[in-house]
Amino acid sequence: xxxxxxxAPINREKRLNTLSAYLGETSAxxxxxxxxxxxxxxxxxxRTFSHGKPDDLLVALEVLSAIPxxxxxxxxxxxxxxxxxxxALLARGRAFGRWTVTDLDQKATxxxxxxxxxAAVAAFxxxxxxxxxxxxxxxxxxxxxxxxxxxxxxxxxxxxxxxxPIYASGFTSKTSVYxxxxxxxxxxxxxxxxxxxxxxxxxxxxxxxxxxxxxxEARRLLQALGLETLTLPDGAGVQxxxxxxxxxxxxxxxxxxxxYLGRAFQDVAQVPLLDVxxxxxxxxxxxxxxxxxxxxxxxxxxxxxxxxxxxxxxxxLEAQPLRGAKVYLSLAPATALGVLNLVKExxxxxxxxxxxxxxxxxxxxxxxFQDQSPALQIHVGEGQGFEEANLLQRLKPDLxxxxxxxxxxxxRLGIPSVFLPRIPVVGYRGVRAFARRTAxxxxxxxxxxxxxxxxxxxxxxxxxxxxxxHIKQExx
Amino acid sequence: xxxxxxxxxxxxxxxxxxxxxxxxxxxxVTPVIHATAGCGIQYxxxxxxxxxxxxxxxxxxxxxxxxxxxxxxxxxxxGSRLREQLKNTVKVVAADLYAVVSSCATEMVxxxxxxxxxxxxxxxxxxxxxxxxGFHGSLHVGYETAAKALIEQLPAAGTNGxxxxxxxxxxxxxxxxxxxxxxxxxxxxxxxxxxxxANVLFGTGQTVKSWQExxxxxxxxVLSPWxxxxxxxxxxxxxxxxxxxxxxxxxxxxxxxxLKTLAExxxxxxxxxxxxxxxxxxxxxxxxxxxxxxxxxWQREFAVVxxxxxxxxxxxLLAETLGLIPKLVVVTDPxxxxxxxxxxxxxxxxxxxWSAKVVVREDAGEIADLIEQSGVELVxxxxxxxxxxxxLGVPLLVVSFPVADRLILNRGYVGFDGALALIEDxxxxxxxxx
Numbered sequence: 001x002x003x004x005x006x007x008a009p010i011n012r013e014k015r016l017n018t019l020s021a022y023l024g025e026t027s028a029x030x031x032x033x034x035x036x037x038x039x040x041x042x043x044x045x046x047r048t049f050s051h052g053k054p055d056d057l058l059v060a061l062e063v064l065s066a067i068p069x070x071x072x073x074x075x076x077x078x079x080x081x082x083x084x085x086x087x088a089l090l091a092r093g094r095a096f097g098r099w100t101v102t103d104l105d106q107k108a109t110x111x112x113x114x115x116x117x118x119a120a121v122a123a124f125x126x127x128x129x130x131x132x133x134x135x136x137x138x139x140x141x142x143x144x145x146x147x148x149x150x151x152x153x154x155x156x157x158x159x160x161x162x163x164x165p166i167y168a169s170g171f172t173s174k175t176s177v178y179x180x181x182x183x184x185x186x187x188x189x190x191x192x193x194x195x196x197x198x199x200x201x202x203x204x205x206x207x208x209x210x211x212x213x214x215x216x217e218a219r220r221l222l223q224a225l226g227l228e229t230l231t232l233p234d235g236a237g238v239q240x241x242x243x244x245x246x247x248x249x250x251x252x253x254x255x256x257x258x259x260y261l262g263r264a265f266q267d268v269a270q271v272p273l274l275d276v277x278x279x280x281x282x283x284x285x286x287x288x289x290x291x292x293x294x295x296x297x298x299x300x301x302x303x304x305x306x307x308x309x310x311x312x313x314x315x316x317l318e319a320q321p322l323r324g325a326k327v328y329l330s331l332a333p334a335t336a337l338g339v340l341n342l343v344k345e346x347x348x349x350x351x352x353x354x355x356x357x358x359x360x361x362x363x364x365x366x367x368x369f370q371d372q373s374p375a376l377q378i379h380v381g382e383g384q385g386f387e388e389a390n391l392l393q394r395l396k397p398d399l400x401x402x403x404x405x406x407x408x409x410x411x412r413l414g415i416p417s418v419f420l421p422r423i424p425v426v427g428y429r430g431v432r433a434f435a436r437r438t439a440x441x442x443x444x445x446x447x448x449x450x451x452x453x454x455x456x457x458x459x460x461x462x463x464x465x466x467x468x469x470h471i472k473q474e475x476x
Numbered sequence: 477x478x479x480x481x482x483x484x485x486x487x488x489x490x491x492x493x494x495x496x497x498x499x500x501x502x503x504x505v506t507p508v509i510h511a512t513a514g515c516g517i518q519y520x521x522x523x524x525x526x527x528x529x530x531x532x533x534x535x536x537x538x539x540x541x542x543x544x545x546x547x548x549x550x551x552x553x554x555g556s557r558l559r560e561q562l563k564n565t566v567k568v569v570a571a572d573l574y575a576v577v578s579s580c581a582t583e584m585v586x587x588x589x590x591x592x593x594x595x596x597x598x599x600x601x602x603x604x605x606x607x608x609x610g611f612h613g614s615l616h617v618g619y620e621t622a623a624k625a626l627i628e629q630l631p632a633a634g635t636n637g638x639x640x641x642x643x644x645x646x647x648x649x650x651x652x653x654x655x656x657x658x659x660x661x662x663x664x665x666x667x668x669x670x671x672x673x674a675n676v677l678f679g680t681g682q683t684v685k686s687w688q689e690x691x692x693x694x695x696x697x698v699l700s701p702w703x704x705x706x707x708x709x710x711x712x713x714x715x716x717x718x719x720x721x722x723x724x725x726x727x728x729x730x731x732x733x734x735l736k737t738l739a740e741x742x743x744x745x746x747x748x749x750x751x752x753x754x755x756x757x758x759x760x761x762x763x764x765x766x767x768x769x770x771x772x773x774w775q776r777e778f779a780v781v782x783x784x785x786x787x788x789x790x791x792x793l794l795a796e797t798l799g800l801i802p803k804l805v806v807v808t809d810p811x812x813x814x815x816x817x818x819x820x821x822x823x824x825x826x827x828x829x830w831s832a833k834v835v836v837r838e839d840a841g842e843i844a845d846l847i848e849q850s851g852v853e854l855v856x857x858x859x860x861x862x863x864x865x866x867x868l869g870v871p872l873l874v875v876s877f878p879v880a881d882r883l884i885l886n887r888g889y890v891g892f893d894g895a896l897a898l899i900e901d902x903x904x905x906x907x908x909x910x
Contacts, residue, residue, distance in 0.1 A: 083521035103483050385536075385537055459568060
């Protein structure tokens, strides 16, 4: 890969052999991935029944939400923007990027709406005077092929501002993580034109739509090593992207989200991308910290800091708050592989694992999971509550830890549940928060107990079927 | 709004989302979404968290059935994918009715929803469909389309026994009215003493059967501009007469008007003495409010921002019972020019004594400007108005979609209990403001 070319990156399926549907032995999955390193080698699966799930557009919008001094023009019918209400409402007074939608009607959808887009961008730009304007495409616009690029070209000069198009479609990839790639592609392509000749002292912390608590914790870890940190794209200004091209190295807070961005800096400006797990649990945090320490020549600082922080957590972990509890995890893969550490460190056992996708970035993690829990299957699917409900019914875990709306379906089977996105999970703070929240969930089951035995969404017959019933090999 | 080329922070989802809110608010109905994967999640993230009580179907988490079409289907058509999804939805999800809804992508590709639905019916599945691409319009349009689908495609219920004394309530859009569940219950309660039963159609205890009883009603009661199309359809199809109200019955004047009109149309007995007793009870509460009313400076000029029928009702109570002064009324539902001509004059005449400004706007930036220019000392609006009201240091009571900073399950502002609830909420907002 050199400077990102084309409107949009190739999709994750082609780039990383990403799978979004699978249920079976981890070993069998690993064997498929071992068939060849770089070419497309895994068999894509599809579902013959599915729940709704996030797409690239939603993820792209989330990432853009965290970039200040920017406005976003969502080019499409109004429904493609409505999830962004969260952006304004949950910001609760903090700065957030403004957004608007071109609200395409039937005529505009059929006839094209370049003129409307042009007028919207100009008017919205004049109102708020941002440093950068994002134009985000949507399914309708992707299908009728509105000429966004000419609007970008014309208005960039006319308004004298930076306009960055994001070519989301909702259907180019089957996985929502592709949305991270879309944004990273356009950011680097537009903002990193001339890599600086000299390397600076700072390191890039790649943070895409992370919670502020997790981001702060990661910064604290880097600060403990005495490293100057440039965080991006979360909270970053336009100039930060060019600056990032001169960093010593990049370290992702979440390698699923940060991989494309990190590789782009590596390819365009030779900024090394560290290969690290997500810093979750003592084990994951230690590995993250030591890898960063090694790259920065701060090994002993990293070891000392870890020893101090781990000692401070000893009492909590010795109490083994999840002692003996069977825990089901349903999380994005980089997070899930980290939370496996947390479950073990707090005394629990993993009873089942659902990840939203898997690809070549997870092979090490999956091998570890396979070694630790050889009897467990792995379930791959984002938002597919019917498969999870089927598995949960059989596995009967004591606790469900998830990051999607299908958590409700677990709770309504009477299983104590923890919604992970709302609690810190990264670093040493994450250990403390995880231990506390999961212990509280187990301490009082009154709320979920009211649902147990109540009405279920799924037909009785579904629970008689095997959970992988609707996952089939894709026929090309 | 003829010049509009964009809407900042558009406060209503699209037609597809309206269909999801509508079908999902009927117990036992499962929408089957024929769309790209994210269309239903936009609804899950942008509508359900901010629209008061969850509709029964949305309370189960992510959209429970969605074809999640991929590039292949965009290129070659997604009809067979829908056929497969529908057949399997019936096997996986327990429901009394499956409602297939379409999206921009599947309409642009030209997938034949009707044919797939017909096929499903021929196999004995209880299934209906509605074409609801987002480019058809706002969430309100989806409500109209879904109601039409239910009325036209549901098999009629057998009429057994004596005809029921039933009226249908039309125009309360689930979730776009964050008090939808409370308002429907309160309206039913208001009507009951007339000796008639309200068919509220959505929420607790409302099922496919409720919709099958729609033709049996003697009168359709239209409670917002968005109920009229359905009423006209029912008049045409079943000759059911209808009556419409400009605003929700909030406050004594509106309640009396509502009850008198219904009694007259239904040939029922309106009991003025029972009404007076309730009005006196409200006055007694107002007397107990009085010291706080003066100490906390209730008499303010206010702006109200929200859907037509709610802002009408709230303005009427605030102005005509509580002595506040309307200065700016912002109607946020995207009323067509025709709808504006028909409905706005009534609102304009309501606020004429105070020379308040009435505008139809949904752009958050423009609304913030209007509030700032108005110089009001109180705002009733959505959580999107928090930013401007905080900036101006003016109290805000959140009453309209999107609602992000208060919990609404069964609350509402209709009827005498509703009036008291509004007074408590408003008083609390004033007490909490600096």
